[in-house]
Amino acid sequence: MVLVLAETQKGQFKKAAYELTYYGHQTAQALGTECAALVLGTAEGAEELGKYGASEVYHINDTALDTFDSQAYTKVIAAAAEKAGANVVIVGHTSTGKSLLGRLAVRMNAGSVPAVNAVPTLEGGTFKVRKPVFSGKAFADYEVKSDNKVLSLMGNSLQPQEVGQAASVETLDVEVPAAQVTVKEVKRMEGRTPLPEAELVVSAGRGMKGPENWGIIEELAETMGATTACSRPVADADWRPHHEHVGQTGVAIRPNLYFAIGISGAIQHLAGVNSSKTIVVINKDPEAPFFKAADYGVVGDLFDVVPRLNEAMKKFKAEN
Amino acid sequence: MKLLVCVSKTPETTAKIAFTEGNTQFDTSGVQFIMNPYDEWYALVRALELKEANGGSVTIINVGPAANDTVIRKGLAIGADEAVRVDAEPSSALFVAKQIAAYAKKEAFDVVFLGKETIDYNGSEVGAMVAELLDVPFISYASHMDMDGDTATVTRDIEGGNEVVEVKAPFVVSAAKGLAEQRIPNMRGIMMAKRKPLKVEPAVDAEDLSVAVHYELPPEKGDVKLVDPENMDELVRLLHEEAKAI
Ligand SMILES: Cc1cc2nc3c(=O)[nH]c(=O)nc-3n(C[C@H](O)[C@H](O)[C@H](O)COP(=O)(O)OP(=O)(O)OC[C@H]3O[C@@H](n4cnc5c(N)ncnc54)[C@H](O)[C@@H]3O)c2cc1C
Ligand SMILES: Nc1ncnc2c1ncn2[C@@H]1O[C@H](COP(=O)(O)O)[C@@H](O)[C@H]1O
Numbered sequence A: 001m002v003l004v005l006a007e008t009q010k011g012q013f014k015k016a017a018y019e020l021t022y023y024g025h026q027t028a029q030a031l032g033t034e035c036a037a038l039v040l041g042t043a044e045g046a047e048e049l050g051k052y053g054a055s056e057v058y059h060i061n062d063t064a065l066d067t068f069d070s071q072a073y074t075k076v077i078a079a080a081a082e083k084a085g086a087n088v089v090i091v092g093h094t095s096t097g098k099s100l101l102g103r104l105a106v107r108m109n110a111g112s113v114p115a116v117n118a119v120p121t122l123e124g125g126t127f128k129v130r131k132p133v134f135s136g137k138a139f140a141d142y143e144v145k146s147d148n149k150v151l152s153l154m155g156n157s158l159q160p161q162e163v164g165q166a167a168s169v170e171t172l173d174v175e176v177p178a179a180q181v182t183v184k185e186v187k188r189m190e191g192r193t194p195l196p197e198a199e200l201v202v203s204a205g206r207g208m209k210g211p212e213n214w215g216i217i218e219e220l221a222e223t224m225g226a227t228t229a230c231s232r233p234v235a236d237a238d239w240r241p242h243h244e245h246v247g248q249t250g251v252a253i254r255p256n257l258y259f260a261i262g263i264s265g266a267i268q269h270l271a272g273v274n275s276s277k278t279i280v281v282i283n284k285d286p287e288a289p290f291f292k293a294a295d296y297g298v299v300g301d302l303f304d305v306v307p308r309l310n311e312a313m314k315k316f317k318a319e320n
Numbered sequence B: 001m002k003l004l005v006c007v008s009k010t011p012e013t014t015a016k017i018a019f020t021e022g023n024t025q026f027d028t029s030g031v032q033f034i035m036n037p038y039d040e041w042y043a044l045v046r047a048l049e050l051k052e053a054n055g056g057s058v059t060i061i062n063v064g065p066a067a068n069d070t071v072i073r074k075g076l077a078i079g080a081d082e083a084v085r086v087d088a089e090p091s092s093a094l095f096v097a098k099q100i101a102a103y104a105k106k107e108a109f110d111v112v113f114l115g116k117e118t119i120d121y122n123g124s125e126v127g128a129m130v131a132e133l134l135d136v137p138f139i140s141y142a143s144h145m146d147m148d149g150d151t152a153t154v155t156r157d158i159e160g161g162n163e164v165v166e167v168k169a170p171f172v173v174s175a176a177k178g179l180a181e182q183r184i185p186n187m188r189g190i191m192m193a194k195r196k197p198l199k200v201e202p203a204v205d206a207e208d209l210s211v212a213v214h215y216e217l218p219p220e221k222g223d224v225k226l227v228d229p230e231n232m233d234e235l236v237r238l239l240h241e242e243a244k245a246i
Helices: A015-031 A047-054 A069-083 A095-107 A213-225 A232-235 A267-273 A289-293 A302-320 B037-054 B066-078 B091-105 B126-134 B187-193 B231-241
Strands: A002-006 A035-040 A054-058 A088-092 A111-116 A121-123 A126-133 A139-145 A149-153 A169-171 A181-188 A201-204 A226-232 A256-263 A278-285 A296-297 B002-006 B009-011 B033-035 B057-063 B084-088 B111-115 B138-148 B153-160 B161-168 B172-173 B196-200 B209-216
Touching: A002 A095, A002 A213, A002 A226, A015 A047, A015 A088, A015 A121, A015 A149, A035 A069, A035 A121, A047 A054, A054 A069, A069 B126, A069 B138, A088 A095, A088 A126, A095 B091, A095 B126, A095 B138, A095 B153, A111 A126, A111 A139, A111 A278, A111 B066, A111 B091, A111 B209, A121 A213, A126 B209, A139 A256, A169 B084, A201 A213, A201 B231, A213 A226, A213 A302, A278 A289, A278 A302, A278 B231, A296 B231, A302 B209, B002 B126, B033 B037, B033 B066, B037 B057, B037 B066, B037 B111, B037 B138, B037 B153, B037 B172, B057 B066, B057 B091, B066 B084, B066 B187, B066 B196, B084 B126, B091 B126, B091 B209, B111 B126, B126 B138, B126 B172, B153 B172
Parallel strands: A002 A035, A002 A088, A035 A054, A054 A169, A088 A149, A111 A149, A201 A226, A201 A256, A256 A278, A278 A296, B002 B057, B002 B111, B057 B084, B084 B196, B111 B172, B138 B172
Antiparallel strands: A121 A126, A126 A139, A139 B209, A181 B161, B009 B033, B138 B153, B153 B161
16 A cells, blocks of 8 residues: 555645655555555545545544654554555655655655655666755665655645545544654745745746846746746855755755746756756846756847747736 | 764765666766765754753764765764764665664664755655654754754745644754754864764664666757747747647
8 A cells, every 4th residue: 555645734635645645656556555544633525536546535633733743753654554554655745744754664664765756666666766866966776675655745746636536534542652743833825836846937047137127027927937046156145045945955856837937047047947848048148057947048238138928928927 | 962963875966877797786976976965064063052051962873884984074074072983884775774773772863964965866764764763852944943952943845835843852854954054164173073973883783675677868969049039929839839838
């Protein structure tokens, strides 16, 4: 049995939970077994996970799990895996999943592979799975030798598809240990999709000249429903908040569409964004290295091009 | 407070990524190695700041061969008091974590610092493993951390925001950008580092349960399609019809 941890935010499932369930379903098929989903704490609509391939949904409905403590979560997930008879546990490569994967590996005596982006294969009894390494500059195939296995799935790796019916939700009785960590405050920017989950990203660099010019970037992002990002020097100079910094030492992202505006395309920047499906570069310098990594390029002054692009996007949105 | 900082060695960020022996080994020829930026810029510096403010000691630990001593000495030059190197190839995250946990347990450290991930294998898993092996809390991706006695208030990055948590030592914490400001070692630090203790410890037994067996480079990007800057309708059309991105 494969068990996936379907994360919620304020009791609601997000696309990532469906993506992970669908991935768990595909993994289960590759291994010749079934996939169950595990839901922790307050949650609505858990039966929907069945549509994305969970043959069973287990719910540990204890409000103590509404705040995150990696130690308590690990004990609960390992206990649930045992009850469900699961030897493969998959979490998202999210802030929660990253805090859990290594713990689960130790607790379940399981070989772990973090940040995978492809479905595992089982050839001649050997379990293999692929993950990006060197910040997206290469891939590595990992072999897992132990009976128990834990994986974390990189976000936006596959498009969730409906493959079944709503499932019945079974409440699991598992003892929830007292948390050693007290969560004092959770701050999330409202409205926009967070960068690691965003499918559309509008990113800008030092070519913007100063923070006061960001209006045109915000407007384009607004029109497209995109999330904004920036290069490192821009965040370092406090032109933009740190959480917008993408690249090798910032957030690594893989959206469907990445706009790089006034960014030169230094190797450390590319490392965090080169897995994006489509890259558009807007730069006044035709020699900017980013053009080599781009699918589409516009050579021009961003202060002319971006407002024009925004108008074109608005027109497109109105017509579609 | 006894603080332990885990430091790893990674290829420098512009290093050419290539593989040898039938794509089973990373090709290290001509590659320069550095201390993993998250370990050096954030984890180590915040540990030093906390020691400077509250007293105690900062020890750095690396699991690796003797060739790693240059990276370890740099950590001493930045200001760590002493260093340990567990003399073994870091063959998997679990192997590394077991070495660190064994030493941390023996020496009873109050806080174990790590980087949020290494920039080569991008695992982000050693910290959680060490915490589970020690059965203590783990706070990942810390971008701010203060200590008052044995209680820490830590801000950790989460999707689209952050979370403020309170935790009592002993615990494990991984460092993200913002936790501290990079420090450049000065001449005095470099001279002093030569005389600071660097202990070499034998490895404890540990198995590798998962290992990388094959590498591949991504396919080359095709040529960029240039669009007339006067004609953004065309770009939008291409993104919709050709790339199916919008
Ligand atoms: C260890 C290390 C780690 C790093 N990690 C990261 C990282 O994670 N992320 C990251 O981004 N960087 C990182 N860097 C920094 C990186 O090397 C580059 O310095 C940085 O990405 C450059 O940012 P930029 O492209 O915004 O600025 P610049 O390199 O200054 O480029 C600005 C671009 O804007 C263009 N431009 C200027 N004016 C206009 C205009 N009017 N219209 C159109 N185009 C215009 C210019 O032609 C130029 O190409 C790292 C560096 C090191 C050493
Ligand atoms: N060989 C090693 N020796 C000491 N610390 C390490 C080693 N490898 C990884 N670490 C620590 O673990 C962190 C996370 O690494 P990883 O889980 O491999 O991404 C790094 O930032 C280091 O602090």
